[in-house]
Amino acid sequence: MRIQIVGWGRMGAALHASLAAAGAGDVLLPLAGRGADGSGADLVLLAVPDAAIADAARLIAPGPLVGHLSGMTTLAALAPHEALSVHPLLSVTGPDTAFAGAHAAVAGTSERALATARSLAETLGLVPFTVADEDRAAYHAAASISANALVAIEWVAERLAATAGVPRAALAPLARAALDNWAARGAAAALTGPIARGDEATVSRQRDALAARLPDELGLFDALTQTTRALAAHPAEPTEESR
Template sequence: MAQVLIIGAGRAGSSMARALREVGHEVEGPVGRGFHYEEIDDRFNVVMVATSDDAIASVSSKIPASPNRVVVHLSGSLGLDVLNSHPRRGAIHPLVPLPTVELGSHRLLSGISFAVAGDEIVQEIVTSLHGNIVAVADEDRARYHAAACVAANHVVAVMGQVERIAESAGLSVDAFLDLARAAIDDVARFGARNALTGPASRGDWATLERHLDAIDVSEHAGYRAGVGMALDLITTRDVIEVLDEPVDEMPEVRSPSGTSLVG
């Protein structure tokens, strides 16, 4: 098992520290501001930098370089170049939200996927956490992290719109959560394109227009963006089959009454 020092006492560092201890690693920290970097010696064969992305380069530059130590960051968007002052380096990014330390540490041990790069010890750590290894090259890291943010952060933002519109109809968001879960399950089973249902997938412009008439104008931009992304999943041929409309009439994506449905 690894001898790990964790720098960064936020949710990510604290969750990782608890999870690593539970599976038998010796962990010191997480330490925060005021830590004396000269205290880092060869008893630590792994130093994890769990700070904000903007601080990783600065923090890692203060860690004494050693061939006996792997410096690892937990960023999803940064590559290994940010750790270039160290001969051995790696990256581990858990593909799961860590909203609290208790829930975060539990999720880290629940068989989730981790995006890894660099020294082979990072794969050993993920395996010890019962995780699934997803190798992501440096040149793909930003695109990978963009997808991760859409999957987590943007989905939450969309559910925020569900909550607001539901409340405007006198309903709780709870009534819609099973629907959202089922939609995610369908994506896992069939893929996003084949999982798509609803009025946009059928070209039911009248229903979409009624929605825009009913909801607050402040929700129009988000709703139209969603319709646009739904239409992106449908090929031109699919739309023609549903609507029996000529190709040159499709790009504007307007309802029969002329209302723009995507912006």
């Protein structure tokens, strides 16, 4: 199956490089920019911004399967083509992105299209799963919270730490360990710190420090504190030993 990737951005470059490295170089057509019509391809993958998917799809000549790489966009944007989507659930930064080991949401308008989406994901080393159209917004919001919101929170943490002369590098192992524990044990079991211990005096002093040094972030601190209290009251997931 000859594959044409349309889009010069980070996703297009990463996808092209990874497929070539995975042994698909013989069927990869040259990377194309927006406006390509997919001539000579059996599968056209639109690595373009979400808002440009429908316009790019309309330029593809009838015949090939047409896919996009969006997590939010449904397959309706690719009509009337036989369509598929593969959304790698990881941060894509360019041609050095490693897809292997991550997951990917896949979809298809036919059994052939869905099978192609799964095969493409597996070629990249991704673990495929399906998401219904009505669930895409919730799925994409979860992904954004997991990655983008996490980075935003760490940005607040590093700025507050800097007021005490503490470098970002000092926080990184703490953040990594918390993320690893959450992945392995679930949120309730991974939670540590003053709220988990019921130490409200420390939480109050933390709030006072933030109010004095980063007052614009006080609303975020209060919202996170409220959610953390709810988590502290939530039962931990059962482990193999407790079953």
